[in-house]
Amino acid sequence: MNASPDITERFKRGDKGAVARAISWAENGDPRFATLIADVYSKVGHAWRIGITGPPGAGKSTLVNEIAKALRTRERTVGILAVDPSSPLSGGALLGDRIRMEERTLDKGIYIRSMASRGSHGGLSRTTVDACDAMDAFGFDEIVVETVGVGQAEYDVVSAADTVVVVLCPGAGDGVQAMKAGLLEVADVLAVNKAELPGADRLIMDLEEAVHIRLAGKSTWMTPVVACSAARGDGIEDLIAAVERHREHLKAHDLDGIRREKRLAQVHRVLDERIAEHLWSGGGFGERARALLDSGRSPYDVVAELFSALLAEHRHQKNGAK
Numbered sequence: 001m002n003a004s005p006d007i008t009e010r011f012k013r014g015d016k017g018a019v020a021r022a023i024s025w026a027e028n029g030d031p032r033f034a035t036l037i038a039d040v041y042s043k044v045g046h047a048w049r050i051g052i053t054g055p056p057g058a059g060k061s062t063l064v065n066e067i068a069k070a071l072r073t074r075e076r077t078v079g080i081l082a083v084d085p086s087s088p089l090s091g092g093a094l095l096g097d098r099i100r101m102e103e104r105t106l107d108k109g110i111y112i113r114s115m116a117s118r119g120s121h122g123g124l125s126r127t128t129v130d131a132c133d134a135m136d137a138f139g140f141d142e143i144v145v146e147t148v149g150v151g152q153a154e155y156d157v158v159s160a161a162d163t164v165v166v167v168l169c170p171g172a173g174d175g176v177q178a179m180k181a182g183l184l185e186v187a188d189v190l191a192v193n194k195a196e197l198p199g200a201d202r203l204i205m206d207l208e209e210a211v212h213i214r215l216a217g218k219s220t221w222m223t224p225v226v227a228c229s230a231a232r233g234d235g236i237e238d239l240i241a242a243v244e245r246h247r248e249h250l251k252a253h254d255l256d257g258i259r260r261e262k263r264l265a266q267v268h269r270v271l272d273e274r275i276a277e278h279l280w281s282g283g284g285f286g287e288r289a290r291a292l293l294d295s296g297r298s299p300y301d302v303v304a305e306l307f308s309a310l311l312a313e314h315r316h317q318k319n320g321a322k
């Protein structure tokens with residue numbers, strides 16, 4: 001594969017067009033992504049990755065905007081990834097505003113990218129991690145990933161982020177509902193946004209209690225609950241401070257080990273994808289499975305037969321290679 005030296009050059013020079021191209025390759029399952037990331041992989045690991053998740057309407061996009069602004073005043077460079085599994089026009093109007101903001105300020109230290117999961121090649125986890133790796137290697141200090149916390153998405157954000165911030169707000173996305181949805185489990189920091197609205201204090205208390213019950217007696221990171229009001233720009237510094245405390249906590253504990261496990265999970269996912277692709281397209285398993293089913297065999301029988309055939313072929317190839 002020799003199609004990327006030019007892009008690799010541009011990438012290393014800090015041309016944002018090159019990081020955009022890299023992410024598109026990742027989204028489309030273009031093999032040039034693998035070549036590029038291999039070239040720049042020694043640079044991956046510098047950035048701190050902040051995942052922002054929570055129910056729709058909680059104020060995630062508004063918060064991401066405020067966090068990015070605050071990080072920029074600290075001279076930190078920021079890559080933003082907005083992943084929206086529900087809408088192909090990810091991020092909607094707010095993202096549009098941000099892009100306009102970026103154009104207006106011509107701020108070289110910020111890059112904003114939206115990614116739709118529908119139609120993306122491979123899983124959302126993989127493309128999210130790939131996009132983060134690309135932004136990380138490109139040299140951003142901080143990467144902020146916004147995903148809607150529904151269903152699988154909150155686990156996807158865990159695989160991509162070092163610190164997961166779960167954003168809730170009084171009213172619609174109740175604390176109890178969040179617990180049911182498994183959002184509390186993935187939270188390193190809980191942000192109660194729209195804290196100026198009635199019900200916020202109650203939600204904060206409920207969440208603190210829930211965290212306490214879950215983590216009491218365990219010598220582990222105690223998920224802080226931070227009040228903020230993204231629309232007013234309040235509490236943003238507290239939120240960033242909480243993220244920084246979590247970062248220090250991980251650095252003092254086993255950051256490398258945690259990151260290695262996430263890498264391993266990525267290898268696992270991508271290898272699974274590869275194997276499945278190979279079997280069902282190149283390996284002709286579909287045809288063989290159909291034939292076996294037509295002969296009246298049960299699905300488990302068919303699986304057993306195909307699996308032993310696979311192992312036999314593998315052994316055969318290995319011996320042939322000797």
Ligand SMILES: Nc1nc2c(ncn2[C@@H]2O[C@H](COP(=O)(O)OP(=O)(O)O)[C@@H](O)[C@H]2O)c(=O)[nH]1
Pocket residue numbers: 054055056057058059060061062063094193194195196197228229230231232
């Ligand atoms: N009252 C109030 N509204 C907010 C606050 N932050 C965001 N919003 C509003 O909540 C709505 C959803 O915000 P958005 O950032 O798009 O939420 P997302 O779906 O989680 O990304 C928008 O109308 C925002 O203006 C806040 O702190 N207080």
Ligand SMILES: [Mg+2]
Pocket residue numbers: 060061062091146
């Ligand atoms: Mg949003």
